[in-house]
Amino acid sequence: MSNSNAIILASGGLDSTVTAAIARSEGCDLYLLTIFYGQRHRIEVTRAASIATWLQAKEHKVIELDLRAFGGSALTEDLEVPKQQSLNAREAGIPITYVPARNTIFLSLALAYAEVIHATRIYFGANVRDYSGYPDCRPEFVEAFETVARLGTQRGVNGESLEIHTPLMMMTKAEIIQKGLELEVPLELTHSCYAPHADGRVCGECDSCLFRQEGFHAVGIDDPSTIPSP
Amino acid sequence: MSNSNAIILASGGLDSTVTAAIARSEGCDLYLLTIFYGQRHRIEVTRAASIATWLQAKEHKVIELDLRAFGGSALTEDLEVPKQQSLNAREAGIPITYVPARNTIFLSLALAYAEVIHATRIYFGANVRDYSGYPDCRPEFVEAFETVARLGTQRGVNGESLEIHTPLMMMTKAEIIQKGLELEVPLELTHSCYAPHADGRVCGECDSCLFRQEGFHAVGIDDPSTIPSP
Numbered sequence: 001m002s003n004s005n006a007i008i009l010a011s012g013g014l015d016s017t018v019t020a021a022i023a024r025s026e027g028c029d030l031y032l033l034t035i036f037y038g039q040r041h042r043i044e045v046t047r048a049a050s051i052a053t054w055l056q057a058k059e060h061k062v063i064e065l066d067l068r069a070f071g072g073s074a075l076t077e078d079l080e081v082p083k084q085q086s087l088n089a090r091e092a093g094i095p096i097t098y099v100p101a102r103n104t105i106f107l108s109l110a111l112a113y114a115e116v117i118h119a120t121r122i123y124f125g126a127n128v129r130d131y132s133g134y135p136d137c138r139p140e141f142v143e144a145f146e147t148v149a150r151l152g153t154q155r156g157v158n159g160e161s162l163e164i165h166t167p168l169m170m171m172t173k174a175e176i177i178q179k180g181l182e183l184e185v186p187l188e189l190t191h192s193c194y195a196p197h198a199d200g201r202v203c204g205e206c207d208s209c210l211f212r213q214e215g216f217h218a219v220g221i222d223d224p225s226t227i228p229s230p
Numbered sequence: 231m232s233n234s235n236a237i238i239l240a241s242g243g244l245d246s247t248v249t250a251a252i253a254r255s256e257g258c259d260l261y262l263l264t265i266f267y268g269q270r271h272r273i274e275v276t277r278a279a280s281i282a283t284w285l286q287a288k289e290h291k292v293i294e295l296d297l298r299a300f301g302g303s304a305l306t307e308d309l310e311v312p313k314q315q316s317l318n319a320r321e322a323g324i325p326i327t328y329v330p331a332r333n334t335i336f337l338s339l340a341l342a343y344a345e346v347i348h349a350t351r352i353y354f355g356a357n358v359r360d361y362s363g364y365p366d367c368r369p370e371f372v373e374a375f376e377t378v379a380r381l382g383t384q385r386g387v388n389g390e391s392l393e394i395h396t397p398l399m400m401m402t403k404a405e406i407i408q409k410g411l412e413l414e415v416p417l418e419l420t421h422s423c424y425a426p427h428a429d430g431r432v433c434g435e436c437d438s439c440l441f442r443q444e445g446f447h448a449v450g451i452d453d454p455s456t457i458p459s460p
Contacts, residue, residue, distance in 0.1 A: 065295050070346045100345035104338040104382045108331055115330035116300045136382040144377040151374050152334045152366040 003029045005119040006165075007110045010034050010060070012047035014190040014212060015125035015168055018176050020055055021183040022167045023123045030057040033113055035106055037099070038068040043200040047191045054186055059117075063109060067099060095133050097194055097207065103136035107145050107164070114162055115153050122149075126166045130173060130211045142166055173215030181219075188224035202226060233259045235349040236395075237340045240264050240290070242277035244420040244442060245355035245398055248406050250285055251413040252397045253353045260287040263343055265336055267329070268298040273430040277421045284416055289347075293339060297329060325363050327424055327437065333366035337375050337394070344392055345383050352379075356396045360403060360441045372396055403445030411449075418454035432456060 006028035008020040024030055032055070034048040045062060052060035103126065110122045124142070131137040146164045150156035168176055180187055192212050193202035202209050202225070216223040236258035238250040254260055262285070264278040275292060282290035333356065340352045354372070361367040376394045380386035398406055410417055422442050423432035432439050432455070446453040 061299055063296070063299055066293070067342065069291055069293055070342045098384065099342075101338055101342035101383060104341055104378055105335070108334040108338040111334055112297065112300045112329075112331035135384060135387040138381070141378065141381040144374070144381050147374040148334055148371065148378055151368070151371040153331060154328065154365060157365040 003027055004121055005029050005031060005058075005114075005117050006121040006123055007114050007117075007119045008032050008057075008123045009106050009110055009125070010048045010051065011125075012044035012051060012190065013125075013192040013208075014180070014187065015127060015176060015192075017051050017185055017187075017190045018180040018183070019123050019125040019166075019168055020051070020057075021180065021185045023121070023165070024055060025183055028121060028123075030055055031113065031117055031119060032057045032060040033106075033110055034060065034062045035109060036062060036064050037102070037105075038066040043191055043196060047189055050189050051186075054189065061113065065105070065109075067102070067105070070100060095207065098134050101136070103134075103141070104145065107149075111149055111153060111162075114149075115155060118155070120161050121163050121165055123165045123167070125168050127168045127176075128170065130207075139166070139169055142169075172218070173211050174218035177215045177219045177221075181221075190225060233257055234351055235259050235261060235288075235344075235347050236351040236353055237344050237347075237349045238262050238287075238353045239336050239340055239355070240278045240281065241355075242274035242281060242420065243355070243422040243438075244410070244417065245357060245406060245422075247281050247415055247417075247420045248410040248413070249353050249355040249396075249398055250281070250287075251410065251415045253351070253395070254285060255413055258351060258353075260285055261343065261347055261349060262287045262290040263336075263340055264290065264292045265339060266292060266294050267332070267335075268296040273421055273426060277419055280419050281416070284419070291343065295335070295339075297332070297335070300330060325437065328364050331366070333364075333371070334375065337379075341379055341383060341392075344379075345385060348385070350391050351393050351395055353395045353397070355398050357398045357406070358400065360437075369396070369399055372399075402448070403441050404448035407445045407449045407451075411451075420455060 006023045008023055008030055010016045010020055010032040020030060032052045034045055036045050049060060107124065114122055126137040126142060128138055135141060142164050149162050155162050192208045194206040194208045195203045212223060236253045238253055238260055240246045240250055240262040250260060262282045264275055266275050279290060337354065344352055356367040356372060358368055365371060372394055379392050383392065385392050422438045424436040424438045425433045442453060
């Protein structure tokens with residue numbers, strides 16, 4: 001089987017790590033791209049580096065891009081990240097943790113990287129179930145971006161393929177965790193909290209923590225990332 | 231007439247400056263966005279700042295994003311910028327000065343800015359005549375990106391309008407210069423060279439310089455940016 005080069009948008013979180021493991025299981029050579037966008041916690045970047053090592057990625061690029069210059073999100077501004085909201089009772093609106101145009105920016109950087117290393121795929125851990133309030137996590141957005149990728153790159157214009165894969169799109173958090181276990185992903189390395197403490201411990205109360213807790217609960221195991229080392 | 235907020239992708243060059251002046255003439259309040267992407271010449275950024283002042287822009291943001299991390303272009307790598315190619319005899323292929331996915335990245339950053347300041351328009355100086363070799367300067371690319379903008383943002387999902395305007399798309403360089411003269415654009419401030427000397431003087435030999443020379447020649451005036459100060 002001839003390998004494809006794949007760009008993985010790797011945040012260091014559970015979803016993007018399972019996505020990367022799926023890409024590897026599909027025979028791809030992995031090129032990880034982590035974008036440090038001025039989010040409040042650098043721990044995501046160090047975790048992404050450990051995960052890149054575990055995945056035997058061909059390369060791991062970390063790009064600095066300070067989206068705080070624009071503001072408009074609890075993740076890049078000094079706004080309070082909402083806690084202890086009921087997952088079902090959350091407003092149907094767009095969450096305060098939405099970072100304006102973030103996934104469009106991330107995919108466009110992945111596109112640049114894909115052009116240079118001749119990647120045929122970009123993997124991206126978008127998920128419509130937990131993140132239905134984020135416009136840029138929906139299938140129709142991903143399809144529209146695939147058209148941009150085809151029309152706006154040398155690869156596309158030359159008729160070479162460049163697909164955007166979102167294998168988690170329709171999965172529940174429990175299904176994502178199951179998939180991670182099946183692929184022996186070191187889930188203890190993944191970090192998914194929006195508002196960790198200064199020492200990197202998760203808050204346990206933000207949406208991202210709550211989704212994760214629910215997922216591990218549904219699978220019937222403890223989250224290895226929250227078990228204190230002996 | 232009620233003003234619209236407009237984001238202008240402002241490089242400090244002739245095309246983006248005339249584009250900004252057109253946006254102003256159409257009644258927009260201007261928010262300039264300059265992306266310093268590791269191109270070899272910072273002069274573009276200082277010129278963009280002078281132009282923002284002249285335009286009475288509401289705001290001018292400069293974002294640093296080091297696209298040298300990916301490489302793949304004469305503008306971001308240590309490759310020689312081609313000189314003295316005949317404009318007609320240039321290969322039909324994609325020029326070495328194409329920066330992979332550059333305009334997709336720039337438009338996605340403009341999209342983030344547009345979300346935050348509630349802009350209804352993004353102006354972008356794409357031009358298909360001089361830059362037909364660049365996939366991301368073509369109308370079909372811009373249309374595809376407009377779909378991404380609609381599906382991938384809060385504005386779009388809320389049904390608010392966010393249009394991408396490319397008023398120069400079909401114009402010749404001479405027509406762009408004429409439009410600039412008509413709008414009293416300080417053309418002497420604009421900088422369009424791919425490979426300027428260390429002191430900021432233009433090379434006079436790259437594609438960008440040649441297009442500009444041809445344009446001024448066709449209009450029948452001297453390029454004010456190349457006239458030495460007394």
